[in-house]
Amino acid sequence: MNGRTAVITGGGRGFGKAFGHALAAAGYHAVLIDIDGTEAEAAAAEIRALGHSATGFAGDVTDEAAMAQAMAQAAAINGGIDVLVNNAGLHSDEYGQPILKMGLAKVRRLFDVNVLGVVCCTLAAHPWMKGRHGASVVNISSSAGHMGGSAYGDSKLAVAGLTITFARELAPDNIRVNAISPGLILTETIRNELPEATKARVKAMQMLGTDGEEKHIVDALVFLVSEKAAFITGETLRVTGGMAAGV
Numbered sequence: 001m002n003g004r005t006a007v008i009t010g011g012g013r014g015f016g017k018a019f020g021h022a023l024a025a026a027g028y029h030a031v032l033i034d035i036d037g038t039e040a041e042a043a044a045a046e047i048r049a050l051g052h053s054a055t056g057f058a059g060d061v062t063d064e065a066a067m068a069q070a071m072a073q074a075a076a077i078n079g080g081i082d083v084l085v086n087n088a089g090l091h092s093d094e095y096g097q098p099i100l101k102m103g104l105a106k107v108r109r110l111f112d113v114n115v116l117g118v119v120c121c122t123l124a125a126h127p128w129m130k131g132r133h134g135a136s137v138v139n140i141s142s143s144a145g146h147m148g149g150s151a152y153g154d155s156k157l158a159v160a161g162l163t164i165t166f167a168r169e170l171a172p173d174n175i176r177v178n179a180i181s182p183g184l185i186l187t188e189t190i191r192n193e194l195p196e197a198t199k200a201r202v203k204a205m206q207m208l209g210t211d212g213e214e215k216h217i218v219d220a221l222v223f224l225v226s227e228k229a230a231f232i233t234g235e236t237l238r239v240t241g242g243m244a245a246g247v
């Protein structure tokens with residue numbers, strides 16, 4: 001695995017940090033980009049302390065020039081980018097409110113980060129992923145995207161759509177594009193910010209009684225970027241404990 005690079009947006013904490021740890025342990029150089037540069041650097045330092053290879057830096061996924069520069073910097077490490085994980089997203093309680101309460105400015109920021117952030121980073125990484133054997137992109141959607149009824153869910157539904165569109169457009173370059181739709185996973189943000197009543201209501205939608213953990217999402221990511229998923233592209237894999245399953 002030497003000489004391969006994985007870029008993870010929103011890599012400072014939560015899933016992004018866990019993805020960084022897993023991919024670095026699998027031999028990738030993990031590049032963690034986060035709007036909070038201090039957290040990204042701290043997360044990369046943690047990975048390096050375990051003897052793996054990682055870099056962390058500040059960057060906003062909606063900033064086209066900054067992402068072009070970030071991807072070029074990431075690509076310089078091993079001569080290209082092998083994996084892009086579009087994970088950065090807004091899902092704090094502030095952005096989970098009804099549209100009538102949030103107003104246009106907040107909805108615009110939500111779509112800018114959750115949807116256009118995916119477009120911005122994929123476009124910026126694409127030239128560096130072309131020609132890399134086994135290259136793939138994984139977008140982080142959400143079970144909320146399969147249900148409708150919230151601006152957050154709508155933004156994540158768009159991510160599932162973009163996954164199909166980019167899978168088609170990047171297939172000629174042999175770049176696979178898939179997504180993961182996590183259900184209720186108790187990351188720090190969810191643990192601290194989601195009201196207990198909402199957690200209980202969402203958990204009641206699961207078939208399995210167990211709690212969703214970061215490692216469940218990490219395992220799905222490791223599978224999707226691996227050779228074992230070589231014939232899978234354009235798919236959104238639900239990792240939800242059996243939530244909102246439909247035919």
Ligand SMILES: NC(=O)c1ccc[n+]([C@@H]2O[C@H](COP(=O)([O-])OP(=O)(O)OC[C@H]3O[C@@H](n4cnc5c(N)ncnc54)[C@H](O)[C@@H]3O)[C@@H](O)[C@H]2O)c1
Pocket residue numbers: 009010011012013014015016033034035036039059060061062087088089090091113117140141142143181182183184185186187188189190
């Ligand atoms: N935790 C869950 O239950 C759950 C469920 C479904 C989907 N998701 C999705 O998974 C992803 C990660 O979730 P999490 O729980 O780890 O979230 P989190 O809030 O813990 O981490 C998100 C990270 O993204 C960064 N970020 C935010 N805006 C950014 C921007 N504009 N540019 C760069 N970085 C930015 C934040 O600073 C933070 O470090 C999100 O896209 C979220 O919507 C989470």
